[in-house]
Amino acid sequence: MSLFHKLKMEIIFWIARRQPTCRELAPWMSESLDRKLPLRKRLTLRIHFWICVWCHRYQQQLQFLQQAYRQEASLCLEETPASTATDESMRLSSEARQRIKRALSRKS
Amino acid sequence: MLSQTQQVIASDNGPEAWVDLHGDALFRYALLRLRDRSAAEEVVQETFLAALNSYEKFSGHSSESTWLIGILKHKITDHFRRTSRFMPLVQDERDEISSANDRVFFTTGEWVDHWHNETGPCDWNATPETALVQTEFRQRLRSCLSALPERLAAAFALREIEGLSSEEVCKVLEITSTNLWVMLHRARAQLRLCIEMHWFRQAENMTKGASGKA
Secondary structure, eight states: OOHHHHHHHHHHHHHHHHSOOHHHHHHHHHHTTTSOOOHHHHHHHHHHHHHOHHHHHHHHHHHHHHHHHHHHHHHHHHOOHHHHTTOGGGSOOHHHHHHHHHHHHHHO | OOOHHHHHHHHHHOHHHHHHHHHHHHHHHHHHHHOOHHHHHHHHHHHHHHHHHTGGGOOSSSOHHHHHHHHHHHHHHHHHHHHHTTSOOOTTOSSSSOHHHHTTBOOSSTTTTSBOTTTSOOOOOOOHHHHHTSHHHHHHHHHHHHTSOHHHHHHHIIIIISOOOHHHHHHHHTOOHHHHHHHHHHHHHHHHHHHIIIIITSGGGOOTTOOOOO
16 A cells, blocks of 8 residues: 555545544435535535545435436326336226226216 | 317316316316325316306406416415425424435534535536436325425425515414525435435436436
């Protein structure tokens, strides 16, 4: 291990020891999806992402999931009967369908 | 989206035709949010009944399906509002993360509460668009959502899937914004772990960029 590398690691550990832990920072990353964090927290996170690849991935993955669920929601709206024809779990059962129709005809 | 002709037919044939034309789409919409088939069937039924009552008020500006989805959204938030008081409080509400998530951090030593390099987040090497092309991934999204405890799922569904603002979610669930942020954090942490473990860390789903160990 070169001296340069050892020095770099020491700096990283020095920073890490003075920051909140990854576990304490995870709620901050979640909160940043719902509102703008105060400047201090944003800076702490930026520095932390520089020294911690896992937390950086965690933040990106939270954003990934936000997008994925939103797109899944609009995808299931767009689906035509044809594409879901074979997937019974995504359709009203015939009993439910009959039950609803009966409830409607009682009312109308 | 239905054609104009189909919509006219629906109205002429009476509300039973609505069920055939719109029932499945409404059901899918509700199922993603409520995760439970019978709850989804109930709100769909309530939607059709409410639509029947207010059909004269339907001006025809939007399509029938848009109008029905609008009613369904209200029925879904009503459902969460009614049932939230009966959802069991998640046990370790004081702790930040549930026990499954605990094991991914160092639990002792100098680096306690830091990501363990073997169990820390791996490189997913994907975008939502590329992942959603695969039906199995979409099923995985749904099954991980179903695994969430009820209260966390309600908060997540209202905020991330229905897209309500934080203030609106707090009103529906009758919680403070601090409660909400804790719940969203826990929901997101659990979903992330579930999807990473059951999708991205599975050998056949790892692409050449991923560096996590299976």
